[in-house]
Amino acid sequence: MSDVFPTALLEPGMMVRHPGAPEWGLGQVQSRIGARVTVNFEHAGKQVINGDVVGLTRVLED
Template sequence: MNALNAILEPGMLVTHPDQPDWGTGQVQSNIGDRITVNFREEGKVVIDGSRITLLPFFEAPD
């Protein structure tokens, strides 16, 4: 697992770099190289963290 994926914890928001149409997703679990994310437009997806680096998403303050 790469360093960026290693810091992902349940509840964090992420985006998939190759699937912007999936929208923002919430990390459900991060075990080994398997990251389960519930994306707004795609639903629940299990990501292979050794192949894809998810990007943390931070909402702009009001």
Template sequence: MPVMNPMQEPCSIMAQPPFRSFLVPGQPVSHPDHPEWGEGVVQSAVGHRVTVMFPHAGKVVVNATVVHLTELS
């Protein structure tokens, strides 16, 4: 049985699959906390990092595990 260092975390966290955003480039979105930014367009979505161009805020990088962008039609 391996000896665990007291500072080590259990390995169960490592078993989770990496986060993948459901957003795709070109998709229109809005930020739930900043409606004044207007309708944004997803530029890229890599892992949890989603880059969105908003007309009234410019380019914003969002952590999609924290902020749940609203998909627009």
């Protein structure tokens, strides 16, 4: 199950996907400072995402 999650509510440890880069695979939020979210993706490594531009999709376990 997944849903687009407001950037302001993302916390370290949450699992997400980048809707514009599905090839990056599953990512774990490392930190969030304002709209800047650092995510460690399984196939792209650490990426800094601008949450004002990209709405990450939160991945929830069923």
